[in-house]
Amino acid sequence: MRPAYFTICARNYLAYALTLRNSVLQFSPQADFIIFLADAPLQEPVPDTHIIPIDALSLPNLKEMTFRFSLMELATAIKPTCFKHLLNEMGYEQAVYLDPDIQLFAPLSRVHSAFADGASFVVTPHILAPLTDDKTPTDIDILRSGTFNLGFAAARKCDETLTFLDWWEDRLYHHGYNDLERGLFVDQKFAEFAPSFLPKLRILHDPGYNVAYWNLSHRPLSQTTEGWQAGGAPLVFFHFSGVVPGDPGVFSKHQTRFSIQDLGAAAQLVTDYLGQLEHNNQAHWGRVPYAFDRFEDGTLIPPIIRRSPPDTASLALWWHAYDSAYWDAPSPRVDQEEAYKITRLMETIHQSRPDLRASFSLASRSGRRAFHAWFLENGERECRAPRTSLEAALGRPFAGKGLQANGLVRMAAPLARILPAPATRSLKSWLIRNSR
Numbered sequence: 001m002r003p004a005y006f007t008i009c010a011r012n013y014l015a016y017a018l019t020l021r022n023s024v025l026q027f028s029p030q031a032d033f034i035i036f037l038a039d040a041p042l043q044e045p046v047p048d049t050h051i052i053p054i055d056a057l058s059l060p061n062l063k064e065m066t067f068r069f070s071l072m073e074l075a076t077a078i079k080p081t082c083f084k085h086l087l088n089e090m091g092y093e094q095a096v097y098l099d100p101d102i103q104l105f106a107p108l109s110r111v112h113s114a115f116a117d118g119a120s121f122v123v124t125p126h127i128l129a130p131l132t133d134d135k136t137p138t139d140i141d142i143l144r145s146g147t148f149n150l151g152f153a154a155a156r157k158c159d160e161t162l163t164f165l166d167w168w169e170d171r172l173y174h175h176g177y178n179d180l181e182r183g184l185f186v187d188q189k190f191a192e193f194a195p196s197f198l199p200k201l202r203i204l205h206d207p208g209y210n211v212a213y214w215n216l217s218h219r220p221l222s223q224t225t226e227g228w229q230a231g232g233a234p235l236v237f238f239h240f241s242g243v244v245p246g247d248p249g250v251f252s253k254h255q256t257r258f259s260i261q262d263l264g265a266a267a268q269l270v271t272d273y274l275g276q277l278e279h280n281n282q283a284h285w286g287r288v289p290y291a292f293d294r295f296e297d298g299t300l301i302p303p304i305i306r307r308s309p310p311d312t313a314s315l316a317l318w319w320h321a322y323d324s325a326y327w328d329a330p331s332p333r334v335d336q337e338e339a340y341k342i343t344r345l346m347e348t349i350h351q352s353r354p355d356l357r358a359s360f361s362l363a364s365r366s367g368r369r370a371f372h373a374w375f376l377e378n379g380e381r382e383c384r385a386p387r388t389s390l391e392a393a394l395g396r397p398f399a400g401k402g403l404q405a406n407g408l409v410r411m412a413a414p415l416a417r418i419l420p421a422p423a424t425r426s427l428k429s430w431l432i433r434n435s436r
Contacts (some may be wrong), residue, residue, distance in 0.1 A: 001091070001092060001093045001094075002030055002031055002032050002092075002409055003028070003032070003092065003093075003094040003095070003096060003112070004031070004032050004033075004086045004087065004090070004092040004094065004095045004096070005024045005028065005031050005032070005033045005034070005095075005096045005098065006033070006034040006035070006036060006082060006095065006096070006097055006098075006390075007020055007034075007035055007036070007097065007098055007099065007100045007101040007102075007179050008035075008036045008038055008075045008076075008078065008082060008097075008100075009035065009036075009037070009075065010037070010038055010039040010071055010075070010279035010288075010290050011039045011040070011042065011285060011288040011290070011291075012288045012289070012290065013039065013100050013101075013284055013285070014035075014046065014280075014281075014285040014288075015245075015277045015278075015280040015281055015282035015284075015285045015286065016100035016101050016277065016280075017035050017100040018046070018049065018102075018281075019035045019273070019277055019280050020047065020098055020099075020100055020102055020104075020278040021035070021101060022280075023103045023104035023237075024098070024104055024274070026103075026104070026108045027105075027106055027108075028107055028108070028258065030093050031096075032050065032092075033050065034052060034086070035050065035051045035052070036051075036052050036054065036078065036082045036085075036224075037047060037051050037052065037053050037054060037083060037200040037289065038054050038071065038074050038075040038078060038196075039290060039292070040291030040292075041053045041055075052085070054066075054078065057078065057081050057082070058081065058084075058085070058089075059081060061173070063319065063321065063322075064321070065077065065078075065173070065323065066292040067292070067301075067306065067321040068220075068305065068306050068307045068321075069176065069177070069306070069309075070303065070418060071177055071290050071292070071293075072178060072186060072268065073176055073177055074106065074174060074292070075184055076150070076172070076186035076187040076188075077172040077173065077176035077186070077187070078172075079097060079150070079153075079187050080165045080166075080168040080169035080174070080187075080232065081095065081169055082097070083095055083155050084162070084165050084166075084169065084405070085166050086163070087155065087157040087161075087165075088157075088162070088376045089105050090189075092157070093156065094112070094115055094154065094155070094156050094157070095154065095155050096108060096111060096152075096153075097150075097152065097153045097154065098151065098152055098156075098237070099151035099152070099239065099241070100318070101151075101239065101240045101241055101243070102151060102152070102238065102239050102240070102278075103181070103236050103237060103238055103240065103273060104236065104237045104412050105227065105228050105234075105235045105236060105237060105238065106208070106227070106235065106236045106237075107233055107236075107255050108154075108209075108236060108237070110204055110206055110236075111154045111204070114154075114202040114204070115154075115156045115188040117202075118200055119156065119200050119201070119202035119385050120153065120155070120156055120158050120160040120161045120164075120198055120199075120200035120201065121153070121155050121156070121160075121161055121164065121194060121198050121200070121201050121202070122153070122154040122155075122191070122202045122203075122204060123148045123150070123152070123153055123154075123191065123194060123201070123202075123203055123204070123423045124148065124149060124152055124203070124204050124209050124210040125147055125148055125149070125205070126142045126145075126147065126148065126149045126202060126214050126215060127139070127142060127215045127218065128147070128205055128207065128215065128218060129218045130185065131217070133217075133257070134160075135255070135256045136255055136256045136257070137254070137255060138211075138234065138308075142214065144180050144185065145180070145185045145188055145189075146173060146185055146188030146191060146192060147191075147192055148188065148191045148194065148203075149188070149210055149212070149214070149239070149385060150186075150188045150191055151210065151212075151239050151241070152185050152209070152210050152239075153191075157271055158200075158289050160198055160200055161198070164194070164197050164198055165203070167185070167197070168190055168191075171190045172186075172187055175190075176419070177307070193358060206233060206236070206390050207219045207230050207231035207232070207233045208229075208230045208231070208233040208234050208235050208236040208237075209236050209237060210237060210239055211230045211235060211237070211238045211239065212238070212239035212240075212241050212252075213242060213251065213252040213254060213255040213257065213258065214255070216256075216257070216258060216266075217257060218231060219231035220264075220266075221235065221263070221264075221265060221266035222264075222265055223265050223268075224413055228269070238269060238273075240252075240270070240273050241254060241272065242254040242255065243270060243274065245274060245277050245278070245282045245286060246274070246278075246282075246425050248260070248270060248271050248274055248276075248424070251263060251267075251270055274412060293316070295322050295324035295327075296322045296323060296324070297324050297325075299324050299386045300384065301322075302345065302349075302385050302386070302389075303383045303384065304348070304349055304353075304383050304384070305327065305345060305348045305349070305352075305354055307352075308348040308352065313395075324386070324388060324389070326344065327343065327344045327348075327389065328343050328344070328345060328388060328389050328392035329343060329344060329392075330342065330343060330344075331343060331344045331346070331347040333347060334347055334362050334368065335365075335368070337368070337369075338395075339395065340368055340369050340372040341372070341392070341393050341395065342362060342371070342372065342393075343389065343392055343393055345385065346371070346372075346375050346379070346389075346393060347362065347394075349375070349379070349383050349385070349419075350362060350371060356371065356374070359371075359374075360374065372393065375390075375393055376390060376393060376394060379393075407422060
């Protein structure tokens with residue numbers, strides 16, 4: 001059976017995925033390459049490319065997941081489901097996942113040898129030696145995000161693997177967030193359990209696998225007559241995490257350890273990669289908007305409400321999630337005054353921020369009015385609340401570029417130095433509600 005190589009991305013990353021596909025098929029022509037699209041379906045064909053849309057997966061709560069997860073969270077949360085789809089539904093015996101911003105420079109021979117030796121799952125560590133300088137990422141940063149880099153993972157179909165995938169899928173459905181303060185980082189933190197849960201796990205310590213900005217200090221690149229070398233070993237694949245299309249002066253925006261001038265011969269690797277992105281139409285694909293970033297009316301969804309279910313945790317009510325009018329309606333859980341409406345969006349923002357809960361009690365009229373004034377003044381800037389949501393709270397349209405630009409509101413600023421904070425907020429609220 002031909003092995004399956006796959007990636008997961010939104011439409012704006014298709015140039016990356018196509019660059020990865022070309023490199024996979026160059027060094028593994030016997031493989032099948034599949035793109036799982038964590039986005040709306042394509043409106044145009046991509047020749048010679050097998051693309052599976054997200055709605056083809058067995059995800060009974062898809063609408064809920066697309067709303068409460070960011071793009072990065074969604075693309076990583078469905079990774080175990082994609083593995084299961086390939087192994088169970090499509091009949092592959094082996095499946096290899098690679099992030100779309102990876103390029104192969106040699107066959108993944110050690111992965112398939114590991115499977116031939118009985119390995120159930122294969123991963124690579126972020127680093128093979130300590131990071132001892134004062135640059136970022138540090139070893140503490142690596143620890144927060146996970147020991148293993150899940151930009152690569154490979155699975156062989158067996159009971160051990162399928163049991164792990166079922167557990168991993170469930171954990172990511174409930175907790176697959178980018179929330180470092182809570183000890184969560186998408187799919188990677190749960191992979192910490194892999195050595196405990198997978199007796200036949202194989203951890204690859206080959207320096208040529210998964211070379212990237214986080215381990216390049218231990219794996220210097222050089223070009224020889226036999227090809228690229230990483231830390232003295234043949235370079236198998238490079239992870240171009242953090243490159244900026246169109247800007248060859250940036251090695252990775254996620255780190256401070258290397259400038260492009262520090263890379264030596266490896267700078268050519270970045271230049272060549274950006275050229276391949278351009279060849280694969282990055283100028284077009286990079287502009288395609290992410291479908292699940294907007295309400296049904298086209299208004300951008302404030303990220304702060306992503307994880308808040310509509311009024312109840314009942315899955316049956318998630319169909320409300322993409323209806324902006326639902327979020328702009330007065331919250332049924334809060335006492336309302338006509339001139340000081342507290343919408344569902346406002347209540348969700350209030351509940352998501354401890355500082356707002358401590359400053360404004362929605363159980364009291366004065367607290368609701370003060371929070372109403374805070375939202376009108378700060379909701380757009382701090383929470384990316386859409387203009388329509390501000391107008392819903394205000395009860396009418398307003399003119400100008402934004403409430404911060406409202407001259408009458410700015411008149412209240414000098415008074416803040418002599419008036420108590422609640423009085424200042426009340427004055428701003430009155431000015432906003434009565435200005436034209």
